Amino acid sequence: MTTKQEYMALLEKSLGDRLTIREAPAPNELYLSLHEGALALVPETCSLLTRSLKAHFTTLAANDERMLNGRFSLYYIFSVPPADLFLILQVPVDPRHMEVPSISHIIEGANWFEREVKDCFGIIAFPNIYKLASHPDWPEDMHVMLKDVDPGQSVPRVKGRFDFKEVEGEGVFEIPVGPVHAGIIEPGHFRFSVAGEPIISLALQLFYTHKGTEKIAEGRSPRHAVFLAESISGDSSFGHAIAFCHAIERLSGFDPPPRAIVIRTMLLELERLCNHISDIGAILMDVGFSVGAATAFELKEQFLALNEILTGSRLLRGVAAIGGVRRDPENGPSRHEALRKTLEHGKRSFEDLVSLIMTSSSVMDRLETTGVLSPLDAYRLGITGIAGRASGIDRDYRRDHPHCAYPESHVHVATRTEGDVLARVRIRIDEIRDAFALVEDLQGRHAGQPILAQVTPVPPGRSALGYVEGWRGEIIHWVMTDKTGNIFRWKITDPSFHNWRALTLAVRNNIVPDFPVINKSFNLSYSGNDR
């Protein structure tokens, strides 16, 4: 294993001519500030980081720092799993020349990030200029994240057209679906180009649930923002809240008490359990296997009810706090008993459900070879989380960047290489089994100890990353404080933002009626993507 010091020496040697290396408040972060005038070297530097240093592109945060130092900054954030290290490449952008070279030809996974930066800040990653986050009928010069834009104002509408790669030819039809769908799912527009039943291409128009979370948090206190974090994506309320708290804690340089860390880990695993079980149910529902679906939803309900008994909230809201947690779920014998009983019963019924699925040839026939995402594509696009692990991407922040109580627990990272719907189901099954074991293992650890640390004022003018392996994949928050310790910039990255592009590849050459089950097997968040 290479240590941080060795990495620093290596970086100094290979890139010292163009950038300055600086340590951050969080021990596993290194800021690499690109010298002014070295803008043209961005792609080459990123290529060096990913190819020679085994760094993975994680997220891209733009920041309007004109009131601080008269310019913009782009933060290209890379994860280096072997050293548990984050490299943050800081690139200065002159407000008079809002353009940087694109890195999408080297790191395809950065494509959407660059387009979002262009829409929200007006910084063009040339030649990657297509709209993503702003709707087709938004004016070209409307950049909502700029500091001088009032979050309360409404966006003027102009004439615009949904721009996508159109397919032409005899017998090729377009099927527009959404943004309003049947059933209780979020809004998003899908444009299929089909020749008969097989899908030739799929174009997405998302960002219908853009709530401006990052923008409205600016200038507010981090305590306040915890509640905003809980509503980034309803199914990952706890994951996002903990990722945010993690960022603030790392930025302030203190650790929550051990009992709080245990509780966070338990609740993260319970969130994983609920969502994975629910997804399996939804997948069965979409292939028309209603008995299996009903069994899964029954089980999910038991865990939601357990969440309520343990924390007072079915979706684990109001529990996370900076410096620890607000409630101890094992406080009192009745809660302890509820947890033990639900786990015991849950494990049994889950195994019944698994054998019901695995012995049903009609279900297996629907899931196998459906919606294949090849390992190569997954690697190219930087697909994360369960979708990545089902396509051979062996990454899991619980192991690669240990946080919460995961360093002390044995986390088994399940991976498969088939990349089809069944593989994504199997990954979920493995992770559910693992989550049962983890929760049982953590039960009662450090019981009775304090759960919330004395909170110190948040230091001004600092930045840090917070991260959590949520049930869908890694959740990354990058926070920078202003001169009063309130939020100056908060960049939220939900795994969905990486993974939506995987869906467009996985559905190709599949037939239209298989789309819902492929979509469900990824189960990406619209809200987390749009924020």
Add this chain to the structure above:
Amino acid sequence: MATIILLSFLFQIILVIALAPLVTGIIRKTKARFQHRRGATVLQPYYDLVKLMRKDVVVSSVASWLFHCTPFVVFSSMVVISLLVPTVVTPVPLHWVGDIIAVIYLFALGRFFMALVGLDTASAFGGLGSSREMSIASIVEPAMMLAIFTAAVTAGSTDLSVIVDRLSTTPASMLNPSHLLAFAGLFVVSLAETGRIPVDNPATHLELTMIHEAMILEYSGPYLALIEWASQVKLVIFLALMANMFFPLGMATTWSPSALAVGAGAFLLKVIGLALIVALVESTNAKLRLFRVPELLVVAFILSLLSLILYFIVGA
């Protein structure tokens, strides 16, 4: 004589048309029980029909006259078929009008209009539904004809009343292998024809996976009620065909009240029994991948073919 004919019309219509929502209700209730749900009452389909009848119709501005007449064509074709199919008593009320071939073509008439109306409003889903419906229909029809012709060959007639009478006089032939194979073939065909799992999912909300539902997505109010009702009747007709063409036990041959009561009781028992089997199949199977549906129907076709061959080798 005229009154008897009129009575027989009424009796058959009430039995098939009025009971159809109940059969659907029973299937839904059974499926709900399989899913550990309490489920809505078996009368729910009636409530739904009444509710829809009271509502307004919303019509797309691009819809043509087809949109307005299709519900009536579909519903009335089902009414006519229900008078051609033996339920409680033989001969069937309209036996002088047509035989089993008329039944098949009346189904085709309804389907033809449904497929057209799927295209009529130019919605993306309607077209998908129509194209799927027609491609499945082209395989369903031969399989269905073959299954029915096996029964017809056994009886020496395509007149449903005659088929039933012949079988009733020789009950032992109900159990011969060729007969049972043809029944199995028709059962698979019925699942496909009436849009049940594993071919289509009547309970789905996913437009992209629909077949039958996709074609009627634009319908609302009384029009939707008529179409829904027609598909419920279609289900009962298929159950009645299966029950009485293959096992005409208890069928009344005279209009005496006692024979009618026995006939009606036997009919209800058989139809509900078959409905329960449909619910069981729907609960234990996932929906097939669309391109596997032809394979299933080929199975039905081969079952019917085997039964026909067996008939000629083994004899009736």
